[in-house]
Amino acid sequence: MSLEIRGLRKSYDGRTVLDGFDLDVRPGEFVALLGPNGSGKSTALRCAVGLERPDAGEITSAPAAMVFQGIHLVRRRTALDNVCTGALGRLPLRRSFFFPNTLRSEAMECLDRVGLADRAAERCARLSGGQQQRVAIARALCQRAEVILADEPVSALDPAAAAQVVELLRQLASDGLAVVAVLHQPELAHCYAHRIVALHNGKAASPEVTR
Amino acid sequence: MTLAPPRRRAPSKLAIAIALVVVTAHVLAWRATDISPSTLVSGWRGMADFLASSLPPDLSVLGAGLDAAVVTLYMGLLGTTLSIPSALALALLSSRATTPGSVTAQAARSVLSFLRSVPDVVFALIFVTAVGLGPFAGVLALVCHNTGVMGKLWAESMDESDRGPRDALRVAGASRAQVAVNAVLPTVLPSLAGLLLYRLDVNVRSSLVLGLVGAGGIGFLINQSIKLFRFDEMVTHILVVLVLVVAVDQLSSFVRRRLGV
Numbered sequence: 383m384s385l386e387i388r389g390l391r392k393s394y395d396g397r398t399v400l401d402g403f404d405l406d407v408r409p410g411e412f413v414a415l416l417g418p419n420g421s422g423k424s425t426a427l428r429c430a431v432g433l434e435r436p437d438a439g440e441i442t443s444a445p446a447a448m449v450f451q452g453i454h455l456v457r458r459r460t461a462l463d464n465v466c467t468g469a470l471g472r473l474p475l476r477r478s479f480f481f482p483n484t485l486r487s488e489a490m491e492c493l494d495r496v497g498l499a500d501r502a503a504e505r506c507a508r509l510s511g512g513q514q515q516r517v518a519i520a521r522a523l524c525q526r527a528e529v530i531l532a533d534e535p536v537s538a539l540d541p542a543a544a545a546q547v548v549e550l551l552r553q554l555a556s557d558g559l560a561v562v563a564v565l566h567q568p569e570l571a572h573c574y575a576h577r578i579v580a581l582h583n584g585k586a587a588s589p590e591v592t593r
Numbered sequence: 594m595t596l597a598p599p600r601r602r603a604p605s606k607l608a609i610a611i612a613l614v615v616v617t618a619h620v621l622a623w624r625a626t627d628i629s630p631s632t633l634v635s636g637w638r639g640m641a642d643f644l645a646s647s648l649p650p651d652l653s654v655l656g657a658g659l660d661a662a663v664v665t666l667y668m669g670l671l672g673t674t675l676s677i678p679s680a681l682a683l684a685l686l687s688s689r690a691t692t693p694g695s696v697t698a699q700a701a702r703s704v705l706s707f708l709r710s711v712p713d714v715v716f717a718l719i720f721v722t723a724v725g726l727g728p729f730a731g732v733l734a735l736v737c738h739n740t741g742v743m744g745k746l747w748a749e750s751m752d753e754s755d756r757g758p759r760d761a762l763r764v765a766g767a768s769r770a771q772v773a774v775n776a777v778l779p780t781v782l783p784s785l786a787g788l789l790l791y792r793l794d795v796n797v798r799s800s801l802v803l804g805l806v807g808a809g810g811i812g813f814l815i816n817q818s819i820k821l822f823r824f825d826e827m828v829t830h831i832l833v834v835l836v837l838v839v840a841v842d843q844l845s846s847f848v849r850r851r852l853g854v
Contacts, residue, residue, distance in 0.1 A: 431764045448764045454757030456779045467775050471766020478771045518761070525765045 384409050384529045384560030385430065385446070390439035391584075392425050399425045400436070401584035407562055409444075409528065412555035414571035415564045417581035423564040424451075426581075427531040430562075444529050444560070447522030451534035453514045457507040461498060461517045464506055465489040468524030485524075492520040496550060512543025519550060530554060532563040536570070548574045647824030654826045658811060658833040665810035666837060668728050669797030672735025673743075673789065679736070680744040687744070688751035690759060691773040705748070708741025717803045731808030735796050743792050750784045751777050783852045790845040797841045801834055811837075 383406050390403040400422040407413050415423045428434040430441050431448045447468065455464045466481040466489045473485070481489075493499045496516040498509075506514055515535055522530050532551060536544035544567065552574040555561040565571045571578050580587040604612075685691045687701035716734035724730050758776040767775065778785075804812020811830055818827035 433760060433764060448761070450757060450761060452757045454755075454761040456758045456776055458782070459779050467762055467767070468765050470762055470768075470771045470775060473771070475768065475770050475774075478767075478774055521761070521765070 383407065383442070384411075384444045385562065386440070386442040387426065387430065388440040390426060390429060390441065391437045392422070392429060392434065393437055398584055400429075400439075403439070403581070403585055405562070405579060405586065407529070407560045409560050410555055410558050411577065412552050412561045412563070412575050413577045413579055414575035415562060415579050415581060416566075416568060416571055417587075421581040422584045423581050424533045427533050427562065427564060430529075430531055445525070445527045446529035446531055447525040447527035449515070449518050449522055449530060449532040449535050451537050453511070453518050453538075455506045455514055455518055455521070458505060460503050460505055461493060461509065461520075462486060462489050462502040464517055465492050465520045465524045468492075468521035469526075471525065489520070489524050492523040493517070495523060495554075496520045510543065511539050512546055515539065515543075515547050516550060519547070519554070523554075527559070529560045529562070532561065534564045534566065537566055544570065545573075643824065646822075647828045649825065650828040650832060651823070651825040652829055654814075654829050655833070658814060658830045661804075661809075661811040661814050661830075662833045662837045664728050665800045665804060665812065665834075666797055666841070668731045668735065668800035668803070668808070668810055669793060669841070671732045672739055672796045672800060673793045675732065676736045676739040676743060677789070679740040680747060683740065683744040684747035684751060685773055688748040688777075690751045690754055690756075690777050691769060693769055701744075702748075705741050705744045708737055709745060710741070711738065713738035713799050713803060714806055717806050717808045721807050726807040726809070726813075728809035731800055731803040731810065734803055734808065735800060738799075739792055739796055743788065746788045746792075747781075747785055750781045750788065754780045786852055787849045790849050794841050794845040798838055801838075 385405065385407040387403060387405040390400050391398070392400040399420070403422060403426055405413070405426070415426070417423050425434060427448065429436045429439075430443055431446050433448070456467075463481070466485050469481075469485050469488070470478055473481075490499060490502060493502050496519050498513060498516055498520065501509060501513065506517060509517065519530070519532075519535075530551070535551070536547050539547060548563070548565070548570045551561050551563055555576070563575070565575075568578075683701045683705050686693070687698050687705060689698070692698035692701070713734045716737045717730055720730035720733040724733070754777050758780060759772050762772045762776050800808070800810055801812040801815075804810040804814070805816045807813065811834055815827055815830045815834075818824065818830060
């Protein structure tokens with residue numbers, strides 16, 4: 383398994399968000415998480431990458447990267463620089479000011495995988511929302527993650543751009559990565575995901591839909 | 594049937610208390626500062642005499658005034674730019690977005706508060722005793738005070754920077770220092786540059802005042818003119834100051850507009 387979540391619990395101010403959530407994701411699998419607002423989908427992903435501390439439960443994960451709803455790129459920097467920042471975890475501080483050429487080449491390959499090699503020198507502020515989200519996915523690839531957790535990656539995008547991004551996530555899963563995406567569009571989930579997990583009251587509602 | 598609008602809410606007790614405090618403070622301030630419009634009206638002759646003795650301006654000192662104004666400008670410039678490293682270091686240490694720890698942040702904030710609370714004129718008086726009269730003391734004074742003010746403004750700007758890119762880089766395994774360099778600073782750079790230009794504008798005006806306490810520049814000439822009762826020379830110097838301040842203000846505003854801050 384690339385990602386195993388067992389009995390995850392999390393409360394905020396006495397309100398239970400996750401109440402024993404379980405999830406297994408294999409390499410090469412694209413899992414879509416569906417559920418109403420507040421059902422704990424995003425919290426589960428944030429716990430999995432360490433942005434939130436769970437109250438209880440176990441998480442075992444291969445190296446994971448996160449793609450955010452708000453995209454979270456540094457808009458003033460170029461697409462290439464933003465992708466390079468995905469590798470900061472394995473760079474010493476002294477090499478974090480001007481990225482080495484080997485890393486820039488690797489970042490170009492990541493941009494190529496998301497179809498944006500020709501926009502590498504463009505500032506992110508000048509890219510469309512869909513392109514920005516693809517740069518954020520390239521940043522996750524540059525992190526050399528084996529698991530990509532995407533928290534509502536297409537909520538702010540128009541339908542065409544949203545389909546393009548979800549198709550890209552599916553492609554990455556086909557390349558061997560484990561992908562979990564929180565989606566609010568059941569039609570996209572049914573069209574692209576290998577498996578759909580619906581959350582209800584902080585738990586995975588059964589039965590799961592497998593395609 | 595017409596819908597009745599909700600009743601207006603009566604002012605809260607807190608709002609009434611705040612209003613009372615503000616009014617009381619103004620009454621006390623009026624008394625403590627001896628404000629008296631009648632004294633101002635009855636003393637108009639003194640002002641008229643002063644203005645009469647200062648006009649027309651003595652333009653023979655214009656060359657010396659311009660030279661001194663350039664020194665004032667240089668003092669403001671160096672006082673601003675030489676404080677960049679110290680202000681940046683203290684801002685990075687004190688901002689919630691970049692600090693390595695709460696103890697460090699508190700220590701850095703304390704240093705900034707101290708530097709900010711000591712007026713630049715007081716720093717100038719201290720440095721004059723060390724390096725003598727002249728612009729060097731003024732530059733040192735501006736560097737100290739400006740570090741405090743600019744460091745605080747920059748730290749606030751970093752505090753308000755978008756949290757998203759910071760979270761994204763933390764998830765990627767970046768250290769706090771790497772997050773500061775790669776997410777916080779690139780995001781807030783235009784804002785920092787805008788604040789720097791604003792401080793340059795303020796520091797050029799401050800360096801004028803520092804001249805009055807012996808730190809050189811055109812402020813020093815204004816002080817000398819007053820002591821020698823050469824108010825016509827003083828007016829010439831003040832006109833030069835006016836041109837200098839307006840020019841720096843316009844330049845700073847222009848560049849800030851171009852930066853979009």
